[in-house]
Amino acid sequence: MSAKNIAQFLKVIAWVIFIGTCIKAGALLLNIGIAEWVQPLATANLYDGLNLQPLRQYNELYYWQIASSVLFVFVLQAIFGWYLIQLAQVLQIDEPFTQPVAKYLTKLGQTALVLSIAALLTNSMAKWLDKFVPVLATVKAHNPASAEILVLAAVLFVVAYIFQRGIALQQENDLTV
Amino acid sequence: MPIIVNLDVMMAKRKIGVNELAAKLGITAANVSILKTGKAKAIRFSTLEAICEILHCQPGDILEHQPTPSSQT
Numbered sequence: 001m002s003a004k005n006i007a008q009f010l011k012v013i014a015w016v017i018f019i020g021t022c023i024k025a026g027a028l029l030l031n032i033g034i035a036e037w038v039q040p041l042a043t044a045n046l047y048d049g050l051n052l053q054p055l056r057q058y059n060e061l062y063y064w065q066i067a068s069s070v071l072f073v074f075v076l077q078a079i080f081g082w083y084l085i086q087l088a089q090v091l092q093i094d095e096p097f098t099q100p101v102a103k104y105l106t107k108l109g110q111t112a113l114v115l116s117i118a119a120l121l122t123n124s125m126a127k128w129l130d131k132f133v134p135v136l137a138t139v140k141a142h143n144p145a146s147a148e149i150l151v152l153a154a155v156l157f158v159v160a161y162i163f164q165r166g167i168a169l170q171q172e173n174d175l176t177v
Numbered sequence: 178m179p180i181i182v183n184l185d186v187m188m189a190k191r192k193i194g195v196n197e198l199a200a201k202l203g204i205t206a207a208n209v210s211i212l213k214t215g216k217a218k219a220i221r222f223s224t225l226e227a228i229c230e231i232l233h234c235q236p237g238d239i240l241e242h243q244p245t246p247s248s249q250t
Binding site for chain 1: 211217221
């Protein structure tokens with residue numbers, strides 16, 4: 001696979017991830033709106049089997065907390081996808097050590113870090129609420145594993161740091177006559 | 178940087194232009210310009226040798242060390 005093909009493949013994958021996560025976040029947002037203003041029964045299946053009806057019947061405030069947390073996680077996933085597209089667009093396989101690449105790698109790392117914290121908080125909240133109403137299983141099925149994303153964030157930060165060093169070395173190499 | 182590149186002075190003395198020197202050195206005019214304007218971070222011995230041969234000078238004629246005020250103390 002040539003360098004040009006790798007770049008093209010990366011762009012396609014990034015767009016697929018972004019569109020997929022946008023659809024996910026958009027569908028959840030739309031269904032939350034429908035459940036609130038049009039059909040309250042929609043709470044039973046907010047997105048792909050996400051059933052928050054027992055929680056809503058138990059406590060409206062807790063329902064909004066969980067629904068908004070899950071939505072926030074979905075939106076963060078979409079933002080992650082967006083930065084992935086930006087990264088794929090600025091990445092030149094022949095000369096990868098550029099400032100924009102390092103910038104978007106850092107942004108991806110930051111987004112992954114916030115995503116892992118948001119996922120952890122959502123899971124913790126669902127775990128606590130599970131004592132009163134069964135909600136953990138449905139939330140866990142739609143919430144990414146925070147530990148894995150935290151590892152991803154750490155890896156991205158390390159890669160971003162390596163890129164910063166690479167940029168410095170490349171600049172030095174460019175200015176060596 | 179305390180190292181001053183006096184390539185422009187030597188080029189003026191020998192009446193040689195950037196393009197001509199670049200062609201003789203076998204490097205791009207942009208790289209000669211980087212060297213001339215003092216933007217270069219490093220110079221290869223092979224480049225320095227070629228410059229000295231073309232301009233009939235010594236490395237000391239091209240490079241000069243000017244101590245910064247802090248390093249003088």
